[in-house]
Amino acid sequence: MPRAQLPLSLVEVALGAALILAVALGFALATPVPDTQGAxxxxxxxxxxxxxxxDPARHNGTTRLGEVVASQRAFDRERGNLERRVERILPANVLFNVRTPYGSVxxxxxxxxxxxxxxVLTGSGTVRIEVWYA
Known part of the structure; x- marks a missing residue:
C-alpha cells in the first residue's frame, strides 16, 4: 500500500512562513507604543x-503678553482676562499654568x-506655559 508524502520543499516553506510570522508578531506585540502625548x-x-x-493688548497698545508682564499692577489687572483667554485657546480636557515674573494663572x-x-522671553522677564491632560 503506497503512502502519501509531502515534498520536503513544502515542509520548508511552511516552517519558514511560520517563523517569519512569529518574528513579525513578536515585534508588533512587544514594541511599546510611542509617547505622543508629550509632543x-x-x-x-x-x-x-x-x-x-x-493678541492685541486691552490697554497699552502692545500685545496681551506684553501687557501682562509690564508690571505687577498690569498683571493684577489682566490676570483674569489672561486666564479666560488661555481657557478659550486650549481644548476642554487640557489644564494649564502660565507663570510670569509677577505671578501665575x-x-x-x-x-x-x-x-x-x-x-517666551519678553523684555520684562520669562513667561512659561505648561499644559497637561486633565
Whole structure:
C-alpha cells in the first residue's frame, strides 16, 4: 500500500512562513507604543504662547503678553482676562499654568504627569506655559 508524502520543499516553506510570522508578531506585540502625548502637549503650549504673543493688548497698545508682564499692577489687572483667554485657546480636557515674573494663572502643575511647555522671553522677564491632560 503506497503512502502519501509531502515534498520536503513544502515542509520548508511552511516552517519558514511560520517563523517569519512569529518574528513579525513578536515585534508588533512587544514594541511599546510611542509617547505622543508629550509632543501634542508641547504643540498646545507653543500654540498658546504664539496666540497670546500676537493678541492685541486691552490697554497699552502692545500685545496681551506684553501687557501682562509690564508690571505687577498690569498683571493684577489682566490676570483674569489672561486666564479666560488661555481657557478659550486650549481644548476642554487640557489644564494649564502660565507663570510670569509677577505671578501665575491656571492650575498648579501636578507632580509626575506628562506636560508640554513653552517659554517666551519678553523684555520684562520669562513667561512659561505648561499644559497637561486633565
Amino acid at each position: 501634542q502637549l508641547t504643540a498646545y503650549a507653543e500654540d498658546t504662547a504664539t496666540i497670546i504673543q500676537t 491656571g492650575t498648579a502643575v501636578p507632580k509626575r504627569t506628562t506636560t508640554g511647555t513653552a517659554t
